[in-house]
Amino acid sequence: MNATMRRVAMATTAVALAATLAACGQAKEAGGDSRPEKKKTGPLTIGLLLPEDQTTRYENFDRPLIVKHVKALCADCTVRYGNAKSDAATQQQQVDSMITKKVDVIILDAVDSESIASSVKRADKAGIPVVAYDRLAEGPVSGYTSFDNEEVGRVQGRSLLKALGDRAGQGKIVMLNGWEADPNAAMFKRGALSVLEGKVEIGKSYDIDRWLADEANESMSGAISSLGKDEIVGVYAANDGMAGGAISALKSGGLDPLPPVTGQDAELAGVQRVLSGDQYMSVYKPYEPEAEAAAKMAIALGHGEKVDASDTVDSPTTKGIPTTLITPVALTKENVKETVVQDGLWKVSDICTAKYAAACAEAGLK
Known part of the structure; x- marks a missing residue:
């Protein structure tokens, strides 16, 4: 082979290699998963990151219910908790801390769904799947549960x-x-x-x-x-x-x-x-099934298994996210007893203080 032919052959090889690398990069952007596959048995460490404490639901209901359902599925699993108190930068630091501590999976209710995307990417690259809870975070989340x-x-x-x-x-x-x-x-x-x-x-x-x-x-x-x-x-x-x-x-x-x-x-x-x-009126959103769905997703992903979900949704960055959506209920004075009281969200004694005794009696709450 003369010098000219050698130069042509080398150039052709370089072009082919570049095209191959470009194709790989495009495939990854289009939905390739950088998170390494893993099959882990036994106890898991699960990070739970909630967005704020101004709304009473997060500390009073979501956190204890998620922990309860995690423990029901995996008695030896550990839940590491953080509340961002409405600060997006704090939540990004909390994700970084969970990555450093090498948790197996993160349940994340994002303060800011867009700004948290880079943190979700870092977790994904570290082999830590993320379940988006209640709010659909951007980035390569592996599961999502919320209400419609x-x-x-x-x-x-x-x-x-x-x-x-x-x-x-x-x-x-x-x-x-x-x-x-x-x-x-x-x-x-x-x-x-x-x-x-x-x-x-x-x-x-x-x-x-x-x-x-x-x-x-x-x-x-x-x-x-x-x-x-x-x-x-x-x-x-x-x-x-x-x-x-x-x-x-x-x-x-x-x-x-x-x-x-x-x-x-x-x-x-x-x-x-x-x-x-x-x-x-208010909207009653049963937190129990939402928390249970998040716990099931987290345990499955932590063990390297597929998420069992009834639906999928697309975020601005990720397509086909396995999703479980819970149906909301209109709460009026006519159905307080049949909803939040019957489901154990609130006891009659919680609701019917002296100030509301007459209203409770009218609604048949005893």
Whole structure:
């Protein structure tokens, strides 16, 4: 082979090698999994990272229920816990800490679904699968469990229209939506608007920072000043904490009777307001099946097994994520007994303090 032929052969080989490498890279981006396969038997160490402690559900229900179901499936498994207290940077550090401690799997409820993606990638590269809990984190998550969040919004919207009746066309509603960094907030809002648009006039709409009741109170006060108290016929509040802030502002603003106000999470204070009539409804989301689904996913992934899920969803970064979605329930004073009390979320003694004794008696709670 002469020098010219050798140069042609070398160039052809280089091009072929480059094409092969490029193809491999593209395949990985299109859905290749960098996490090494593993089959582990015996006890697992599971990281549990929850987003905040402003909403009572996370510390009072999600954390103990997930731990309970993990232990039921794997008595010797260990759960390492962290709460980010609404700080995305803190949660990123917590993921890094779980990677350093070499946990087997992470259950993650993201503070900010987009910014956490790089942390999820680091966990994936370290061979640690991530279960997205309640909020769909971006990055290569291996499983997801939550509620049908657009249906949550639709449930709220339908309930508000039912409460308004003929008054739906006689004034304006105020929308107090959830925190923009929470992907669920956008789904709640989208679901609610799919029901409300064209049937009510939306006078003001706010996205409430970190779901804070004080922020909701301030926004509601601003809406009353801007629209006038006589123009407001209803309030869409995305959760119970914000509903409480809104109701306080409505009372201070002199609205009597109060317009119907929605909520979500069936927090104790929210249930009490529903019974007293201050809040029209909440959304009861049974945490037990959601926590159980997360525990099952985590144990399976930690052992290198496939996730058993009834559905799949796509995130902005990952396609076909195995998913279990739980159906939400509209909670009104008529079904408190058959929902949150019957399911053991709240005891009658928790709900029916002296202040709410008359309302409880009227609802048949003893």
